[in-house]
Amino acid sequence: MNNHYEPYVRNKRDLKVPYISCQDYTNLEQASKLIPALKQINQANRNLADTEAYAYILRSNNDDDIHKSIKYGIWTSSKENNEKLNAKFLEAQEQGKTVYLFFSVVRSGQFVGVAKLTSGYKDESFQYWWEIKKWKGHFNVQWLYVKDVPNKHFEHLKNSDNVEVTRSRDGVFLNWETGKEMMKIFEEFADKKSILNDFTVIDEREQALRQYKYQMQQQRNQQQYYPYYQYQYYDYQQYQQYPQYQQYQNYQWQQPQK
Numbered sequence: 580m581n582n583h584y585e586p587y588v589r590n591k592r593d594l595k596v597p598y599i600s601c602q603d604y605t606n607l608e609q610a611s612k613l614i615p616a617l618k619q620i621n622q623a624n625r626n627l628a629d630t631e632a633y634a635y636i637l638r639s640n641n642d643d644d645i646h647k648s649i650k651y652g653i654w655t656s657s658k659e660n661n662e663k664l665n666a667k668f669l670e671a672q673e674q675g676k677t678v679y680l681f682f683s684v685v686r687s688g689q690f691v692g693v694a695k696l697t698s699g700y701k702d703e704s705f706q707y708w709w710e711i712k713k714w715k716g717h718f719n720v721q722w723l724y725v726k727d728v729p730n731k732h733f734e735h736l737k738n739s740d741n742v743e744v745t746r747s748r749d750g751v752f753l754n755w756e757t758g759k760e761m762m763k764i765f766e767e768f769a770d771k772k773s774i775l776n777d778f779t780v781i782d783e784r785e786q787a788l789r790q791y792k793y794q795m796q797q798q799r800n801q802q803q804y805y806p807y808y809q810y811q812y813y814d815y816q817q818y819q820q821y822p823q824y825q826q827y828q829n830y831q832w833q834q835p836q837k
Contacts, residue, residue: 594703594717596651598789604778605771616652620725627723627762632677633667634758636738638749639684643709645691645774646781649725653705653717654680654694660750661716665700667752668718680720681744681753681761690733691774692725693765707788724765725773732764 601613611617637656639645648654655661664678671678678696683689698719708714730745738744739752744761753761 592702592704594653594701594705596653596705596707598785599650600779600782602779604775607775614650616650616722620649620722622723625723625766627679628759628766630677632679632755632758633671634679634681634753634755634761635664635667636681636683636744636747636749636751636753638747639682641709642684642687642774642777643781643784645682645684646778647705647707647785648682648694648720649692649722649774650778651705652697652719652721654720655705655708655714655717656750658715661700661718663750663752664696664718668696668699671696679723679758679762681758683745683747688730690728690730690761690765692722693762694720694722697721706792707785709788725775726765726768726770727772727774728764728768728770732768733761736760 599614601610604610604617607617607620611620637654637660656664668678680694680696681690682692682694684691696718700716700718702716704715705717733744736744736757738747738757739754740747742751744753744757
């Protein structure tokens with residue numbers, strides 16, 4: 580189902596992505612008919628750990644950006660991380676390898692999924708990340724596994740900095756021996772709990788954000804064509820009054836069950 584708010588696009592360097600949603604994301608067969616990016620998620624017998632590849636650990640500050648990444652098949656990070664990922668993607672292309680990304684949400688106590696890079700860095704910026712105006716550009720990604728896997732399953736593994744992968748910084752490189760072990764854990768982990776269970780709630784927050792951006796653009800257009808028109812400018816403080824934003828602010832992180 581699409582809402583009536585048009586994509587907010589400030590200029591030609593912004594990425595135009597229409598809003599999409601469905602009623603039940605846990606039924607991937609049905610959901611993927613509306614959202615093509617979901618088609619490849621949690622397929623059996625992939626045996627990705629048997630291939631040669633590169634891997635990184637990426638950490639998101641919130642569930643909302645993971646939600647948009649899965650739905651729209653995009654991701655971005657800090658300028659430094661984007662440069663590293665772009666260089667490694669180009670190198671992997673020359674070698675016929677893949678770059679895998681293992682995602683975790685800060686303070687969640689778990690990894691939430693695995694994706695692969697399917698493009699190099701692109702200049703167009705997605706305007707609906709949760710932290711407004713912070714992130715630039717994007718990569719295309721294809722999510723392969725979306726599962727909540729508690730940190731305890733990874734505590735024996737270390738990254739290239741010789742630190743436990745569960746304590747990794749955002750954008751840390753993994754040697755593929757460690758990446759293989761992490762991929763096997765995701766492939767074999769049977770619990771069906773995942774962020775997909777919360778997608779309908781997060782959709783409401785995305786709608787609120789899109790509504791805010793749409794209204795803000797409308798006010799700017801009025802100012803442009805009618806410079807003396809008296810209007811109330813929509814600022815970020817007003818956006819914070821949306822119930823969905825308040826719900827997010829009051830959200831209590833739930834540690835995964837042991």
